[in-house]
Amino acid sequence: MTKTYFDFKTCALISLVTLFTISALAQTNLSRKKADQIAAAELKTQMELQKPKAEAEWAAHQIQYKNFAMKFTTQIFGDKPAGGRSLYISLHGGGGTAPRVNDQQWENQKKLYKLKEGVYFVPRSPVDAWNMWHDYPMDELLTEVIKSEIVMDDVNPDKVYVMGYSAGGDGVFQLAPRLPDYWAAASMMAGHPGDAQILNLKNLPFMAFVGGKDAAYHRNELVAQWGKRLDSLQTVYPGSFIHETHVYPDMPHWMNRKDTIAVPWLASYTRNALPKDVIWIQDDILRDQFYWLGMPIESAKKGLKARVTITGNNINILENEHEVLYIYLNDNLVNLDKKVTVTINGKQVFNKKVPRNAAVIKQSVAARMDKSLIFTGKLVVKNGEVTAI
Incomplete structure (x- = not known):
């Protein structure tokens, strides 16, 4: 008869390996119910971790990212829906000019649009440059805004919108296709598209406004061309590239609030996250x-x-x-x-x-x-x- 012997250390090692294997399988072969439970618990944990940071930022009315500081104001309109509030991030004009000019544009933006429901979030660009809304680290700053608004004002991430005027419109042209999975819809006012990636807008409703006499930087021509490109893409991809383009023939850079129709248009859309x-x-x-x-x-x-x-x-x-x-x-x-x-x-x-x-x-x-x-x-x-x- 052959006898096999296992000493204590060998048995202990085998037990540890077995436990590790079982544990690993338990974490990688989850039922849908268990996966949902883990997701809910993790979401609660991350929100609790975000809250102290967000509270400090909201108390200071400023978000800090590395060496960049972005001031902001918020206004809340209407009653909170059951699924959480909407969030409208509204980007001011100005650009590569004196800080006092951008400060004044920021003040203007605070009063430019009124909501039926939601949080009206108006940041002051941390830099005074022509590309102030779409250069580094604007993506990091605005995505951090959304995370903090989820815990501070119970914002529904499926109802987040981005809009902007002039230099802010330049920013929307870039940020909408760069971060379309963050937005429910986007609206661009009096900006120019530059080298924005239009194909990334396939699943993001996009609205654009420009005055027909707004010839600086060829805004009137470029916005009209952008609209025609979206028309063509909507034909090629039926059901995608939802958009509206408004070119007001007799209007200059300032469109005398004709662009305010964007607010209810934006509100009609819920993000297609998947x-x-x-x-x-x-x-x-x-x-x-x-x-x-x-x-x-x-x-x-x-x-x-x-x-x-x-x-x-x-x-x-x-x-x-x-x-x-x-x-x-x-x-x-x-x-x-x-x-x-x-x-x-x-x-x-x-x-x-x-x-x-x-x-x-x-x-x-x-x-x-x-x-x-x-x-x-x-x-x-x-x-x-x-x-x-």
Whole structure:
């Protein structure tokens, strides 16, 4: 008879390995119910962590990011809806001029629009430059505003809008397509588009206003051209590129408040946080996530493009110029209790279940604190192969 002996240390090691394996499986093979519980708990934790910082900022009426300080004012209109308040971020004009001029433009912006319901948030640009609303670190500042408004004024992240006049309109032209997954809709007044990535607006309603006599920087011509481009894209992609363009023939740069019709138009839209057809082109301010797509920031480059669609449990990668592409999933995008298929250029490369993963949940909550963009699973696309995390 052969006898096998296990000493105490060996048994202890085996037990630890077993426990670790069970624990790992428990965190990466979650039921939908358990994933939802983890998400709710993590969201509560992150909101509690955000609150002291937000309270200090609101007391000072100023947000600090590295060496940049952005002053702001808020006004609250109407009763709070059951789902939380709307948020309108309104960007003033001015630009590369004396600080006192931008201060006066900030004062004007505070009184420019009235809401039926919501928080009217008017920041003062931390810099006095022509690109004051779309250069670094404006993305970081405004996304931090949204996180803090969620805890300070119970803002609904599906009802956040961006609008701006003149230099503020320049900012909207850039920030709307750069951060479309943050906005429910956007409205640009009397700005110019520059090199903004229009294709990124596929799932974001966009409104534009300009005076027909506003010829400085060719605003009148460029805004009209932008509108025609959106008309064409709406034809190519039915149901997408929702927009309105208003060119007032006899109006100069100041449109005498004709643009105030933007407020009810914006309010009529709720964010589509999880569109099933996404076009993503990297801008000069790089991002590591765009709706449910992502990538390692260290490999991001301006102009890189991806287009991915989801139909049922089928993911179709139509274009991808990224060396590594992440696809974040949850049960509102696909049914994670069933196999998920991934096709690249017509070839099926993946057909497996994607596990719900506690680490992915916690990462997505910490990044955005956004109830509609909590992901539970993740795919990594590299060298034509797909791996589930």
